[in-house]
Amino acid sequence: MAQSNPKLDLWPYEEARKLIERVRDYPPERAAVFESGFGPSGLPHLGTMGEVLRPAFVRHAYQVLGETRPSRLIVFIDDMDGLRKVPEIIPNRDATAPYLGQPVSRIPDPFGDCHDSFASHMIAQLGSFLAPVDVEYELMRSSETYASGRFDEGLRRILKKHQEIIAIVAPTLRPENRVGWSPFMPLCSNCGQINSTLVTAYHPDRATVEFSCERSFGGAHGCAYKGEQSVLGGRAKVQWKVDWALRWFVLDVDYELYGKDLIDSARLSGQIVRLLGGRPPLGFHFEMYLDEEGRKVSKSVGRGVGVEQWRRYAPIEVLKYFLMLNPRRARKLFLESIPQYVDEYLDALREWSTLDDAARRNSPLEFVLQRDSARRFDSSIGFSLVMNLVPAIGSADRELLWTYLVAYDPKITGDPDTERLARTLMDCAINFYRDFVEPDKKAVALAEHESAQIRALADWLRNNPDATADEIEKSIYDLGREHYDKPGKIFPVIYRALLGQERGPRLGAFIRLATPEKIASALEY
Ligand SMILES: [Zn+2]
Numbered sequence: 001m002a003q004s005n006p007k008l009d010l011w012p013y014e015e016a017r018k019l020i021e022r023v024r025d026y027p028p029e030r031a032a033v034f035e036s037g038f039g040p041s042g043l044p045h046l047g048t049m050g051e052v053l054r055p056a057f058v059r060h061a062y063q064v065l066g067e068t069r070p071s072r073l074i075v076f077i078d079d080m081d082g083l084r085k086v087p088e089i090i091p092n093r094d095a096t097a098p099y100l101g102q103p104v105s106r107i108p109d110p111f112g113d114c115h116d117s118f119a120s121h122m123i124a125q126l127g128s129f130l131a132p133v134d135v136e137y138e139l140m141r142s143s144e145t146y147a148s149g150r151f152d153e154g155l156r157r158i159l160k161k162h163q164e165i166i167a168i169v170a171p172t173l174r175p176e177n178r179v180g181w182s183p184f185m186p187l188c189s190n191c192g193q194i195n196s197t198l199v200t201a202y203h204p205d206r207a208t209v210e211f212s213c214e215r216s217f218g219g220a221h222g223c224a225y226k227g228e229q230s231v232l233g234g235r236a237k238v239q240w241k242v243d244w245a246l247r248w249f250v251l252d253v254d255y256e257l258y259g260k261d262l263i264d265s266a267r268l269s270g271q272i273v274r275l276l277g278g279r280p281p282l283g284f285h286f287e288m289y290l291d292e293e294g295r296k297v298s299k300s301v302g303r304g305v306g307v308e309q310w311r312r313y314a315p316i317e318v319l320k321y322f323l324m325l326n327p328r329r330a331r332k333l334f335l336e337s338i339p340q341y342v343d344e345y346l347d348a349l350r351e352w353s354t355l356d357d358a359a360r361r362n363s364p365l366e367f368v369l370q371r372d373s374a375r376r377f378d379s380s381i382g383f384s385l386v387m388n389l390v391p392a393i394g395s396a397d398r399e400l401l402w403t404y405l406v407a408y409d410p411k412i413t414g415d416p417d418t419e420r421l422a423r424t425l426m427d428c429a430i431n432f433y434r435d436f437v438e439p440d441k442k443a444v445a446l447a448e449h450e451s452a453q454i455r456a457l458a459d460w461l462r463n464n465p466d467a468t469a470d471e472i473e474k475s476i477y478d479l480g481r482e483h484y485d486k487p488g489k490i491f492p493v494i495y496r497a498l499l500g501q502e503r504g505p506r507l508g509a510f511i512r513l514a515t516p517e518k519i520a521s522a523l524e525y
Contacts, residue, residue: 012061031070040122079105079119082195100220101193105143147234186236196222245272286327320368342383374421458523461516473508
C-alpha cells in the first residue's frame with residue numbers, strides 16, 4: 001500500500017490548528033480546556049450528544065496533530081438553575097410543583113428515591129446516555145463549583161463591575177425585562193427560590209447584595225423576604241450570559257461550540273469575560289437540525305429523532321458519523337432519513353479499509369470508529385436493500401432473511417467484521433419495520449388490471465410450491481407476455497407490490513429462497 005500524506009482538512013483539524021495557535025504560549029503544564037454545557041432540568045437528547053461529541057472530535061484532532069500539551073473536556077452542569085416549569089416528562093408532576101423556582105440541585109428526585117436530587121437523576125441519565133459513544137469527559141457541577149468558593153474571585157469582579165455588565169446586557173432585553181435586571185440571582189435564605197429574588201442594592205466592598213424576594217413566574221411567587229447576603233460560596237448565582245462568562249474566566253476555557261440560537265448570548269458573554277479580565281474561547285456556532293418540513297427541531301418538540309431511536313435503527317457509529325458531517329450546514333433529520341446516513345457510513349467504511357494509515361486520519365471514521373466497531377464492510381449490500389427485503393419476507397423470519405442476504409452477496413460471511421455489521425443492519429431494519437411499517441402497513445396502490453396480474457402470480461405460486469428459480473422466472477415472463485407488449489413490463493408491477501419500489505433482486509431466485517408460499521401470501525391484493 002502506498003504511503004500517502006494527505007492534508008488533514010476535516011473541520012476538527014482546522015479547529016484544532018486554531019486552538020494550538022491559541023495555547024502556544026501557555027506554560028507547558030497548563031491544559032487546553034474544552035467546555036460543553038448541560039442543563040439538567042431535562043433529559044439529555046440528540047442536541048446534547050452533538051454538544052459533547054463535537055468538541056471531543058476537535059480534541060481528538062488536537063491529539064492527532066501531535067500536540068503534547070494536556071487537554072480537558074469539561075461538561076459543565078448548570079444545576080443551580082431554577083426550575084422554571086415542571087417538565088412534561090417526569091412522573092408525579094404535582095410533587096415537583098412546590099419546588100418551582102428552586103435550583104434543580106435542591107429539588108427531590110421526581111423519579112423516586114434513586115438519586116439525591118432532580119439534578120443528580122438527570123446527570124446519571126447523561127452518564128448512561130454518553131456511555132455507548134466512548135467519550136472521555138469530566139463532569140463539573142455548578143452547585144459544587146459555586147459552593148466550593150472557586151467562583152468567588154470572579155463573583156467579586158462581577159459585583160465590582162455590575163453597572164458595566166448591566167449596560168452590556170440590558171439593551172438586549174425586552175423593555176419589560178430591563179427594569180431591575182441584575183447579573184446576580186441571590187438564593188433566598190427564607191424560601192430557597194432563586195428565580196424570585198430582585199436585587200435592590202450592591203455592596204462590592206463587602207461582597208453582598210440586598211434583595212427582595214418578590215418576583216413571580218410560572219405560577220410560583222416570591223416569599224416577600226428582604227435581606228442582605230453574600231454573593232459568595234453558593235449563596236447566589238449569576239444570570240445565564242454572565243454565568244457563561246464566569247465559567248470561561250474561572251475555568252480558563254479555550255474552546256466551546258454552541259448552537260446557532262446562542263450566537264447573541266455568546267457575543268454578550270464574550271464582552272463580559274473581557275470585562276472580567278479574561279478572553280473568550282475559540283469555537284463557532286453550529287447549525288440546527290431541521291425536521292422533514294424544514295422546521296427547526298428543538299429538544300422539547302415533535303418528531304425530533306432521539307438517540308435511543310438511532311441505536312434501535314442504526315449502529316451507534318452512524319450517529320457519530322452524522323455529527324462529524326460539516327456542523328455549519330443545517331441538516332434534515334427525521335426517522336426516514338436514517339437509512340440514507342447508514343448507507344453513507346457503509347460507503348465510508350468500504351473506502352476506509354482501502355486506505356493506508358495516513359489517509360485514514362483524514363477520513364471521518366478516524367473520529368467515529370470505537371474500540372469494538374467493525375473495521376471493514378466487504379460487501380456491496382446497502383441498508384436500503386435490507387430495509388426493502390424485510391417487508392417482502394416479513395419480520396418474523398430472521399434466519400430466512402439472513403439466508404437471502406447471504407445468497408445475494410456471499411461476501412457478507414467472508415470475515416467476522418462484515419458479518420457482524422451485516423447482522424446488525426438486518427436487526428436494525430427489522431426494528432424499523434416492526435415499529436413503523438408493520439403497524440400501518442397499507443397495500444401499495446395498484447391499478448385494477450395490475451392487481452389482477454398480481455393475484456394471478458400469487459395463484460401460480462400457490463399451485464407450484466416446488467417450482468425452481470428458472471420455472472418461476474419463466475412463469476413471470478409468460479404472465480408479462482400475456483398482458484404487455486414487452487414481457488419485462490410486468491417486473492416493476494411485481495416489485496411495487498412486493499417491495500414498494502420499481503426495482504429489486506432477480507425474482508426467480510428471490511422467490512425460490514423466500515419460498516413461493518410466503519411470497520404468495522405477501523402478494524394478497
Ligand atoms: Zn424567598
